[in-house]
Amino acid sequence: MTRWMLPAFLAVGVIVTLVLIVGPAVYAVSLSFFDLPSLTSDPVWVGLAKYQAVLASAEFWNALWNGIVYAGLAIVLQVVLGISFALVLHQPFRGRALVRGMAFLPYLLPTVIAVLTFKWMVDGSLGIVTILMDDWGLPPIYWFETEQAAMISVILISVWLWTPFVTTTFLAGLQTVPTQLYEAARVDGAGPVRRFFHVTLPVLRPILTVIVLLRGVWMFNKFDVIWLTTGGGPLGATEHLPILSYRTAFALYDIGTGAAVATISFLFLSLAVFLYFRAFPMEDDA
Amino acid sequence: MAEVSLRNLRKTYGGVTAVEGVNLDIAKGELIVLLGPSGCGKSTTLRMVAGLESISGGELFIGGRDVTNLEPKDRDIAMVFQNYALYPHKTIRANLGFGLKMRGMTTADTARRVDEVAEMLAITHLLDRKPRQLSGGQMQRVALGRALVRDPAVFLLDEPLSNLDAKLRVRMREEIALLQKRIGKAMVYVTHDQTEAMTLADRIVIMRDGHVQQIGAPLEVYDRPRNVFVAGFIGSPEMNLFPAEIGEGRLRMGPSDDLSLPVPSGAPDGPVIAGVRPEALFVAGEGIPFAVRAVEQLGSQTLLIGRIGEHQLRVMEDRRDDIRAGDTVHVSADPAGIHLFDKETELRLALSASAEPARD
Numbered sequence: 001m002t003r004w005m006l007p008a009f010l011a012v013g014v015i016v017t018l019v020l021i022v023g024p025a026v027y028a029v030s031l032s033f034f035d036l037p038s039l040t041s042d043p044v045w046v047g048l049a050k051y052q053a054v055l056a057s058a059e060f061w062n063a064l065w066n067g068i069v070y071a072g073l074a075i076v077l078q079v080v081l082g083i084s085f086a087l088v089l090h091q092p093f094r095g096r097a098l099v100r101g102m103a104f105l106p107y108l109l110p111t112v113i114a115v116l117t118f119k120w121m122v123d124g125s126l127g128i129v130t131i132l133m134d135d136w137g138l139p140p141i142y143w144f145e146t147e148q149a150a151m152i153s154v155i156l157i158s159v160w161l162w163t164p165f166v167t168t169t170f171l172a173g174l175q176t177v178p179t180q181l182y183e184a185a186r187v188d189g190a191g192p193v194r195r196f197f198h199v200t201l202p203v204l205r206p207i208l209t210v211i212v213l214l215r216g217v218w219m220f221n222k223f224d225v226i227w228l229t230t231g232g233g234p235l236g237a238t239e240h241l242p243i244l245s246y247r248t249a250f251a252l253y254d255i256g257t258g259a260a261v262a263t264i265s266f267l268f269l270s271l272a273v274f275l276y277f278r279a280f281p282m283e284d285d286a
Numbered sequence: 287m288a289e290v291s292l293r294n295l296r297k298t299y300g301g302v303t304a305v306e307g308v309n310l311d312i313a314k315g316e317l318i319v320l321l322g323p324s325g326c327g328k329s330t331t332l333r334m335v336a337g338l339e340s341i342s343g344g345e346l347f348i349g350g351r352d353v354t355n356l357e358p359k360d361r362d363i364a365m366v367f368q369n370y371a372l373y374p375h376k377t378i379r380a381n382l383g384f385g386l387k388m389r390g391m392t393t394a395d396t397a398r399r400v401d402e403v404a405e406m407l408a409i410t411h412l413l414d415r416k417p418r419q420l421s422g423g424q425m426q427r428v429a430l431g432r433a434l435v436r437d438p439a440v441f442l443l444d445e446p447l448s449n450l451d452a453k454l455r456v457r458m459r460e461e462i463a464l465l466q467k468r469i470g471k472a473m474v475y476v477t478h479d480q481t482e483a484m485t486l487a488d489r490i491v492i493m494r495d496g497h498v499q500q501i502g503a504p505l506e507v508y509d510r511p512r513n514v515f516v517a518g519f520i521g522s523p524e525m526n527l528f529p530a531e532i533g534e535g536r537l538r539m540g541p542s543d544d545l546s547l548p549v550p551s552g553a554p555d556g557p558v559i560a561g562v563r564p565e566a567l568f569v570a571g572e573g574i575p576f577a578v579r580a581v582e583q584l585g586s587q588t589l590l591i592g593r594i595g596e597h598q599l600r601v602m603e604d605r606r607d608d609i610r611a612g613d614t615v616h617v618s619a620d621p622a623g624i625h626l627f628d629k630e631t632e633l634r635l636a637l638s639a640s641a642e643p644a645r646d
Contacts, residue, residue: 178369178371180367180368180369180371181371181373181374183336183338183358183365183367183371184365184367184371184372184373184432185373185384186337186338186357186358186359187336187337187338187358187359187363187364187365187385188359188384188385188388188432188436189359189385189388189389190359190384190388194388198373198376198384199373202373202374202375202376203374203375205375
């Protein structure tokens with residue numbers, strides 16, 4: 001390897017990163033300091049005025065809260081269900097390989113397919129769920145029409161789509177826990193539940209920490225599920241920061257404010273991740 | 287009354303038999319070693335006693351109770367695993383106390399008991415550390431401690447020293463022996479290392495392919511191996527085993543007359559498998575010509591490896607500085623040191639009692 005090769009190889013990566021990631025990000029943040037009614041008009045410097053406006057608006061706080069509720073509940077359900085499925089799929093039974101494969105399928109579906117399928121299943125007149133519930137004499141559910149139901153629906157779809165990620169990751173982790181630890185715990189008198197809390201969970205804590213972090217960040221920034229189902233409605237009940245940012249920038253053509261929302265969202269998430277790492281260090285205390 | 291009783295214990299997986307009919311009574315304070323090559327069923331047998339493997343047939347009694355179908359925790363046993371199996375996220379103190387906590391012992395009693403055992407094993411200074419901050423030998427002590435804390439009727443040890451280096455293994459072996467005598471409980475110890483078995487055991491159970499080959503005190507199986515397998519497995523360096531013919535009061539190792547050794551009296555004429563320990567052969571002024579091919583110096587002893595006729599043999603001498611590879615010497619044997627086995631069944635041939643081989 002000659003002397004110029006190392007910088008040359010590095011340069012490729014650095015240039016790609018600068019052009020495709022750093023550049024647009026800096027540009028997006030810089031937009032938040034300008035008034036820009038459309039992408040073709042000349043930007044007017046307004047300083048922090050957009051931030052003042054955003055922080056003073058009820059819409060922003062509503063969206064932030066919705067984002068926290070949506071991401072929080074979705075993560076809790078994904079993790080609890082994901083771990084439960086992983087524990088079941090870890091047991092030996094006939095056809096386990098097949099079931100394991102099927103359990104991963106939802107994760108492979110494009111979001112739009114999953115969302116459209118769900119909407120179709122709960123369609124007010126033709127949906128299979130609607131028809132079955134009617135047959136059983138249950139009252140109809142207005143899946144996307146009432147404020148609480150809409151939030152629950154988008155959470156359910158998200159859980160259905162992304163629980164397999166937790167299941168698969170945790171299952172991979174389960175296979176690395178030494179069998180002898182379980183046997184030692186059995187001899188020590190720990191039943192299945194105590195073995196889970198005293199062996200499985202502590203041993204897999206690093207994996208779980210990463211799962212919750214990744215899923216948390218992804219859910220907080222998740223755009224497509226909500227956009228394709230409720231679009232943020234009804235009455236802003238499912239509008240979170242990505243939707244608010246998009247709607248402000250591209251529906252109301254206030255690009256500066258949209259950029260300010262996105263920037264605040266980014267800062268909030270950075271702070272949350274920082275606190276998360278403080279609370280759950282990746283390395284065990286030595 | 288035996289503390290632990292294995293009655294015709296069997297283990298099958300599908301159609302495959304892993305352990306066939308083990309019968310064994312273990313007295314209180316007795317140290318039993320299950321010995322054999324890998325896959326012989328010794329670990330499976332231990333795990334059946336522990337309750338970690340279900341018992342396919344037969345019965346198991348511990349402390350007079352039928353525990354054949356009980357969970358490990360209800361059997362009054364404690365186990366030491368090959369890889370220690372310490373809970374990695376718990377402190378040593380918590381590791382030691384876990385079994386007591388699971389059994390509902392109060393915090394104060396647990397602490398007292400843990401301190402007692404830690405002191406006995408000289409690991410008090412390690413109590414607040416985590417397992418990965420410990421050396422192999424220290425982890426081994428903790429693993430022993432976790433078993434001791436529980437004060438069970440029987441201790442089960444599954445190749446506990448195999449992860450330690452040679453020097454430490456010898457030291458821990460001595461410690462285990464002393465500890466076991468001190469606490470006076472029954473112990474079942476699995477190993478594939480015949481030296482460990484010889485040095486530790488009150489009785490050795492030698493297994494092969496799921497079958498018990500012989501049960502006996504170390505010197506008993508050393509002096510009177512029941513078959514060719516035991517003869518070859520016990521003793522280091524290995525016993526010389528070769529086909530031979532008995533005739534005219536001599537053990538013939540080859541076609542020519544000079545390749546023969548004296549035989550124990552009472553041996554029947556005919557083809558046999560003969561066994562002579564390297565230490566039962568000696569270099570003498572006259573005897574069988576022995577072409578030395580290699581000389582291994584062990585310090586106080588010298589191991590000669592060479593050929594007699596077409597057989598490769600080992601001869602153990604007290605230290606000799608004068609024999610080199612390439613030399614030919616003459617060797618002979620004490621008839622009492624020659625073991626004879628049936629050529630077909632490989633079982634030890636019964637001789638008249640007076641002629642039984644014995645070490646003096």
